Amino acid sequence: MLVTGGGTGGHVSPALAVIQVLRNRDHGIVIRYVGSETGIEARLAREAGLEFVGVASGKLRRSSRGPLGLLTGANLRDAFKVPQSFFQALKAVKEFKPDVVLATGGYVSVPAVLAAATLRIPILTHEQTVTVGLANKINGRYAKRIALSFAGALEELPPDLRKKAFVTGNPVREVIFAGQAESAVRRFGFDPVDECLPCVYVTGGAQGSQILNSAIKAALPTLLQQARVLHQCGEHDAAALRAHHKTLPVQLQHRWVVRPFIQSDELGDAYALANLLVSRSGAGTVTEACALGKPAIFVPLVPASGDEQTRNAQRLVDAGAAQIVKQSECSGESLLAAILPLLDAPSRRAAMGSKAKKLATPRAAEDLADALLALVKK
Numbered sequence: 585m586l587v588t589g590g591g592t593g594g595h596v597s598p599a600l601a602v603i604q605v606l607r608n609r610d611h612g613i614v615i616r617y618v619g620s621e622t623g624i625e626a627r628l629a630r631e632a633g634l635e636f637v638g639v640a641s642g643k644l645r646r647s648s649r650g651p652l653g654l655l656t657g658a659n660l661r662d663a664f665k666v667p668q669s670f671f672q673a674l675k676a677v678k679e680f681k682p683d684v685v686l687a688t689g690g691y692v693s694v695p696a697v698l699a700a701a702t703l704r705i706p707i708l709t710h711e712q713t714v715t716v717g718l719a720n721k722i723n724g725r726y727a728k729r730i731a732l733s734f735a736g737a738l739e740e741l742p743p744d745l746r747k748k749a750f751v752t753g754n755p756v757r758e759v760i761f762a763g764q765a766e767s768a769v770r771r772f773g774f775d776p777v778d779e780c781l782p783c784v785y786v787t788g789g790a791q792g793s794q795i796l797n798s799a800i801k802a803a804l805p806t807l808l809q810q811a812r813v814l815h816q817c818g819e820h821d822a823a824a825l826r827a828h829h830k831t832l833p834v835q836l837q838h839r840w841v842v843r844p845f846i847q848s849d850e851l852g853d854a855y856a857l858a859n860l861l862v863s864r865s866g867a868g869t870v871t872e873a874c875a876l877g878k879p880a881i882f883v884p885l886v887p888a889s890g891d892e893q894t895r896n897a898q899r900l901v902d903a904g905a906a907q908i909v910k911q912s913e914c915s916g917e918s919l920l921a922a923i924l925p926l927l928d929a930p931s932r933r934a935a936m937g938s939k940a941k942k943l944a945t946p947r948a949a950e951d952l953a954d955a956l957l958a959l960v961k962k
Contacts, residue, residue: 585615585685585686586615586616586618586676586682586685586686586696586705587615587616587634587685587688588617588619588686588693588697589686589688589689589690589692590620590624590625590626591691592690592789592791592866593789594712595689595690595712596625596629597756597868598688598712598754599688599710600629601755601757601948601949602755602953602956603615603632603634604757606957609953615634615635616676617635618638618639618673619641619690619692620638620641621639622638622641623641623690623692625690625692631847631848637676640668670695670698670699673698673699674703677696677700678703682700683705684707684708685697685708686708686956687709687723687727688712689709689710689717689719689723690717691719693719693720694723697722697726706728706959707723707726707727707728708728708731708955710731710732711730711731711732711733712733713737713867713892714892714896715891715895716732716740717892721741721742724741724748727748728959729748729750729959730750731955732751733752733753733867733945734751734899735751738751750955752945752947752948752952752955753945753948754867754871755948755952756872756949757848757851759851760852761852761875763856763857764852764853765853765856765857768814768857769857771853772843773838774812774839774841774857778839781812781839782812782859782927782930783814783857783858784807784813784814784858784862784923785816785854786813786815786862786863787816787846787862788816788818788863789864789869792818792820792844793818793864796862796863796864796883796914797815797818797825799883799918800862800916803920804840806920807920807923808832810924812840812841813841814841814843814854814857815840815841816844817842817844818845819844819845822843855872858878859927860880860881860923860926860927860933861880861881862881862923863883864882864893865883865884865885865893865894865908866896867892867896870896874943874945875941875946876937877937877938877941879934880897880907880936881908881923882907882909883908883909884896884897884910884911885911900939900943903940903942905937905940905943906940907922909922
């Protein structure tokens with residue numbers, strides 16, 4: 585099987601979840617991952633023990649100003665990478681000779697899908713959000729099957745593609761279910777003396793969120809009086825936040841653990857320790873919150889394609905499983921106004937978590953694995 589997709593962890597994690605299911609069923613399966621050498625997929629695929637082939641990747645940066653807004657220097661530079669990426673992908677696919685291709689979106693997936701289609705290899709695409717991304721709209725034209733995480737995404741597809749679509753939900757990796765709060769305390773360096781305090785897990789996604797980081801930093805003096813904070817901040821703000829960590833009173837430093845990135849083998853422990861999630865609302869994080877039954881406060885990224893993060897989060901809000909703090913209103917004060925009442929109400933958090941779990945799709949990875957194997961048999 586050839587797998588492609590990336591740019592964000594939300595495109596990579598579902599692929600890794602399906603790969604794990606297939607490996608569990610067939611220890612002889614051979615997998616090659618094609619993506620951008622500079623994308624998060626390169627690191628995550630190699631961490632999972634997969635062969636990875638990097639190709640050049642060009643990105644179309646859309647604009648609210650219409651077609652003229654596309655004429656930017658970055659878009660023009662990336663336009664020259666498109667032919668290069670296709671021929672690199674064609675070489676990788678032709679050499680590997682896969683029986684089937686799984687594409688999980690992101691602009692880097694398009695060259696590999698086009699190459700596979702050229703060689704008449706069956707393709708299955710998977711869309712993680714309610715809003716079908718541009719890459720998957722292109723990929724769907726060449727796919728045999730189109731897997732969706734939400735039934736509402738069907739309306740996002742052109743009518744001629746809907747007959748190929750089916751709903752599976754969004755797969756999550758097994759590792760997130762394997763965590764233990766006790767080992768998390770040791771792993772992340774929290775002081776056991778604070779174990780009576782709830783833990784807030786803050787994440788802006790793999791790349792971090794400067795807006796969320798700034799707001800949490802402002803909230804810390806009050807927040808750390810009542811909670812521990814595990815904070816995935818991304819590389820960009822890591823040095824500044826580490827420097828700020830040293831300025832805190834010593835008794836509070838142990839209550840705030842700030843990390844650029846939570847590794848795959850750490851993620852289960854992070855969730856096991858967390859009593860409340862404060863995060864962006866990418867498809868992967870929202871799906872994980874549902875799978876684990878975690879109450880959440882979401883700060884959706886705006887702008888995002890089709891305002892997808894707001895739509896992702898709103899589904900949980902409507903179910904009573906989450907709250908939204910708008911990006912334009914995100915500050916230390918607004919986050920505290922949302923967080924503190926939940927810290928004081930464990931029964932309310934439990935009720936929110938229960939409602940989140942009702943939205944989970946626990947068989948998503950299994951159903952996608954079945955669909956891929958069915959394409960091979962055809």
